[in-house]
Amino acid sequence: MASTFAGIEIGKRSLMAHTQQISTAGHNISNADTEGYSRQRVQIKTMDPLYRADLSRAETPGQLGQGSCIESITRLRDELLDQRIVAQGNQESYWETREKYYSMIEDIYNEPDEISVRGNMDKYWQGWQELSMYPESQAARQAIVTRGESLAESIQQRFKSLSGVGSLINGDIEGSVRQVNDIAKQIASINSEIVKSKAVGDNPNDLMDRRDVLVEKLSKLANITSDNRDSDEFMVHLDGHILVQGHLARGFDVEPVTDNSGYSKVVWNDTGADAHISGGSLGALIELRDVDIRNEIQSLNTMTMNFADLVNDVHRNAVGANNVTGIDFFSQQPFVTDASGNYDRNGDGTNDSSYVFRFTGTNRLNPQEKVGLDGEMVLSGKNGNVTVPYHATDTIEEVIARINDSDGEVKAYLDRNSRLVLKATTAANAENPDFVIRHVEDSGLFLTGYSGILSMTGPEGAYDFARADAVSSLRQ
Structure with missing residues (x-):
């Protein structure tokens, strides 16, 4: 015979389970404005039944129900969402x-x-x-x-x-x-x-x-x-x-x-x-x-540098009211005050680099003249150095256009005195300085004896900014 307290126990469990449901509902309502709160639900299940393995099993059911209980309290939240x-x-x-x-x-x-x-x-x-x-x-x-x-x-x-x-x-x-x-x-x-x-x-x-x-x-x-x-x-x-x-x-x-x-x-x-x-x-x-x-600052700097250079190039070749010539209109303050462009790049107190913006050749060139030379120029580019070839049948104008059409971060033009000018641009890589010529090399004679920029051909005569006094590679 089942215990007389079984019904009381079933009622107690039901009250406890449903009381927890009411408490959870109150918890949900009180946290309605809580940031990130997820509504919770009480999961109810049947209590595990009692099993009577005695002599009466043949005449009465062998399991006695024990009411309900709380299985879990879970969040109602869409994990995929x-x-x-x-x-x-x-x-x-x-x-x-x-x-x-x-x-x-x-x-x-x-x-x-x-x-x-x-x-x-x-x-x-x-x-x-x-x-x-x-x-x-x-x-x-x-x-x-x-x-x-x-x-x-x-x-x-x-x-x-x-x-x-x-x-x-x-x-x-x-x-x-x-x-x-x-x-x-x-x-x-x-x-x-x-x-x-x-x-x-x-x-x-x-x-x-x-x-x-x-x-x-x-x-x-x-x-x-x-x-x-x-x-x-x-x-x-x-x-x-x-x-x-x-x-x-x-x-x-x-x-x-x-x-x-x-x-x-x-x-x-x-x-x-x-x-x-x-x-x-x-x-x-x-x-x-x-x-x-x-990019905005680089564009502004590029416009300013080229604008000042073009105005100064014209103004320098003009004659003023006092018959004086060779004067720039805009004064440009160099980033590096050292006469040779030497600069302490890593901040250890010793000059380890050369910061030069512009190279100007010593010889006058005719843009329509054929160079009559074969070779390759190596110039600093966006990702490493780039190679620019030139041939004996190329004119000066064509070689300059090939330099400017390359991915190099060095551009070329003839100034008003018909001298070849190599000028640095902004750097695509933030680790490289803007308006600094980083590498110039020529396997032939175009940048050496022909235009008068480098003093020697080949790697031994190359200009590389990653050392002090690199201007010694330039033709004096």
């Missing part, structure tokens, strides 16, 4: 970050017309037009000087504005790196607590909600993916590298870039290797600073 949110979250923050900073860049270019680079350049050319009609007018001459100063000031102001945006982005990069490190440590700490809870048979729903919120926030900073291969080890990957593994978290450091820009680069703090981060607000910031802002 969570993975999609994490995978796509970085794209939204990436474009939001770019939009914010591009609005700032647009404000720089949409400056008032009367003080813009374009407006001042138009006024500058108008001044030359007026002087051409009244060359004896001192007022017209002074107007050109004043307008040239205004143009230079507007270019400097645009450069300072772009550099300021770059510095602001750099500060945001350093702040974002600290955020990534902090969130990664929090995820690793929560992973440890989750493992402990699961070890005693609990479902740490609230802890897992907190972890999901942190993972979603991290996905807005960088392109990450999460991986829960088993119940004991939750992993976060960033661009193919492990960022969090269980209770362990890696992180990043920022180190100054050795290019005098004042910027910082992101490296892994355990290996010191450069970190390549794409997507998310951090990836957008790095791309904005190292690509967009850098």
Whole structure:
């Protein structure tokens, strides 16, 4: 005969199970506004029955029902949707970050017309037009000087504005790196607590909600993916590298870039290797600073350098009202003050490089004349050096065009005195300096005795900027 207390026990279990359901419903309602909270549900199951293996089994059922009990309390969350949110979250923050900073860049270019680079350049050319009609007018001459100063000031102001945006982005990069490190440590700490809870048979729903919120926030900073291969080890990957593994978290450091820009680069703090981060607000910031802002500054510098060179080339060959010639209109301040271009590139106190912007040959050349020589020039390029051949049947003009059409970061032209000029451009690789000729070599005689730039042919007479006093390779 069953115990008289069996019915009481069944009722007690039912009350306890349904009381837990009511408590869980209250927990759900009270956390309706909690960030990242997932609604929880109590799963009810039948209590394991009692089995009576006695002599009465043949006449009565052998199992006695024991009512209901709680099987588990689970989160109602779509894990597939969570993975999609994490995978796509970085794209939204990436474009939001770019939009914010591009609005700032647009404000720089949409400056008032009367003080813009374009407006001042138009006024500058108008001044030359007026002087051409009244060359004896001192007022017209002074107007050109004043307008040239205004143009230079507007270019400097645009450069300072772009550099300021770059510095602001750099500060945001350093702040974002600290955020990534902090969130990664929090995820690793929560992973440890989750493992402990699961070890005693609990479902740490609230802890897992907190972890999901942190993972979603991290996905807005960088392109990450999460991986829960088993119940004991939750992993976060960033661009193919492990960022969090269980209770362990890696992180990043920022180190100054050795290019005098004042910027910082992101490296892994355990290996010191450069970190390549794409997507998310951090990836957008790095791309904005190292690509967009850098390209804008390079374009501005290229325009300014070529504009000043062309004006000076014409002005230098003209004769002033006082019969003086050979004077530049724009004064250019060299980045390196050493007469030979020697520069301490690695900052150890010893000159180890040569920074030279322009080579000018000593011989006058006729652009339509055939060179009558065969050989190959080796010039610094975007990714290593590039080879530019020349043949005996080529004219000077054709050789110059071949140099300029190559992928080399050295361009050529004939100045107003018909001398060959080799000029450096901006560098595609951020590790290389802008407007510095890095390598010039000639297997033949075009750059040596013909144009008068190098003193010797072959590798032994090559100019290479990666050493001090490299100008000794040039023809004096």
